[in-house]
Amino acid sequence: MxxxxxxxxxxxxxxxxxxxxxxxxxxxxxxxxxxxxxxxxxxxxxxxxxxxxxxxxxxxxxxxxxxxxxxxxxxxxxSDIPLAEHLDLLEARRPLERLIACCSARRASPAQRSALLACAARMAEAAERHDLEAYMRVDQALDRVNHAACRNRYAVAAVLPMIIQCRRFWYAYRHLGDVASGARAHQRLAETIASGDGVAAAEASDALMAHLRNFTLQVIA
CATH class of the missing domain: 1.10.10.10 (Winged helix-like DNA-binding domain superfamily/Winged helix DNA-binding domain)
Known part of the structure; x- marks a missing residue:
């Protein structure tokens, strides 16, 4: 052989x-x-x-x-869904996502930039149809492109378990969520990465994490 x-x-x-x-x-x-x-x-x-x-x-x-x-x-x-610890998880996730967004803005290929915009557009369409399964699939696809584009495998390895926990948390309490707002936050992130503006991408990443934090506060209130 x-x-x-x-x-x-x-x-x-x-x-x-x-x-x-x-x-x-x-x-x-x-x-x-x-x-x-x-x-x-x-x-x-x-x-x-x-x-x-x-x-x-x-x-x-x-x-x-x-x-x-x-x-x-x-x-x-x-495993159980760690409701009491979810804010701590988001606090740890925030700087990693910020780093990944900055790296992607600098390092993404033209094809990856186009793919991010296409994923964000499909998320918006799924949100408009209230198709939560499609929304989650495209969210996962956008993450994959973003992670490949950032070319920082250590940051990706650290953030992936947190993303999975957040995805399950969101699905468990999705009746309280605003998918249209979530789609807009993802679209802003994709647009800033595609533009190559690392500072704007970092701010868009922080805005997405703030959206997830507000959703968590609504759940635990």
């Missing part, structure tokens, strides 16, 4: 692991797997249609991110 063949196999394994991760994350974020529910590997494999190895790797990453808890004698459980 040649080195090129081995490399292609490794790429395919990573791709399947990423697919498994995204599929399980979506099940958790949209409460199809509810807090406290047991995580049964065989059931997940059947549900997402991927093999044991990528599913197991995805579960390990989800344990590391805090979405799944590993408990003695109880196995894997979907």
């Amino acid at each position: 040649t080195s090129d063949t081995l490399e292609l196999q490794d790429v395919e394994k990573r791709r399947q692991a990423d697919q498994a991760y995204d599929a399980i994350e979506t099940l958790i974020a949209t409460l199809q797997l509810r807090p406290g529910a047991p995580v049964v590997e065989s059931e997940l494999i059947a549900r997402i249609g991927l093999g044991r190895t990528p599913t197991r790797e995805a579960l390990m990453r989800l344990v590391a991110s805090g979405l799944i808890a590993q408990q003695p004698r109880r196995g894997l459980l979907v």
Whole structure:
């Protein structure tokens, strides 16, 4: 077996692991797997249609991110939504998002800038239709482009678990949310990154975090 063949196999394994991760994350974020529910590997494999190895790797990453808890004698459980700690999470997330936005404004390729604007436009359309599932999918897509564009894997690795927790928190209390306002905040972020203005991108990132903080205060009031 040649080195090129081995490399292609490794790429395919990573791709399947990423697919498994995204599929399980979506099940958790949209409460199809509810807090406290047991995580049964065989059931997940059947549900997402991927093999044991990528599913197991995805579960390990989800344990590391805090979405799944590993408990003695109880196995894997979907973690609770930490309502009391959510403001602390947003406080920690804010400087990371600011850094990522600044880096993306400087480093994004023309194709990535166009992709960010397209994602933001689709978010606005989904918000107008009140299509929350589509809104969340495009939100996730926008994050992926932004993270690739920033070219700072350490910042991305640090912020990802927080984003996932925020996505689940938003979905759990979505009846209190204003998706139109959220779409506008994302659109402003995409526009400033696409323009290459790092200062404006940082301010837009802060505005998005303020929007999420106001939503959290409304939930816990």
